[in-house]
Amino acid sequence: xxxxxxxLSAPYSGIYPTVHNxxxxxPLCDRRKEPPSDFCTFHGAALKNLxxxxxxxxxxxxxxxxxxxxxxxxxxxxxxxxxxxxxxxYIRAQGAGG
Numbered sequence: 001x002x003x004x005x006x007x008l009s010a011p012y013s014g015i016y017p018t019v020h021n022x023x024x025x026x027p028l029c030d031r032r033k034e035p036p037s038d039f040c041t042f043h044g045a046a047l048k049n050l051x052x053x054x055x056x057x058x059x060x061x062x063x064x065x066x067x068x069x070x071x072x073x074x075x076x077x078x079x080x081x082x083x084x085x086x087x088x089x090y091i092r093a094q095g096a097g098g
């Protein structure tokens with residue numbers, strides 16, 4: 001299988017095997033995983049923030065907000081950073097969108 005250029009692989013590196021996706025590396029970047037997380041410190045913190053904010057947003061929407069709706073709303077915001085965008089795209093690609 002051909003290797004995807006690094007510039008294109010970040011949001012999808014967990015899907016396609018590349019030289020950058022080693023077992024001890026974060027599936028979103030070349031940083032080392034921080035056990036017990038599947039992600040590096042940077043993306044692990046992004047995941048924690050994403051999950052904590054979902055609880056707050058769900059309460060604000062009277063419990064009527066699915067994770068997929070939440071992800072769409074977060075991605076639509078211009079303030080959303082790359083780490084969160086990459087993480088949401090990865091979660092969606094893994095089929096864990098909710």
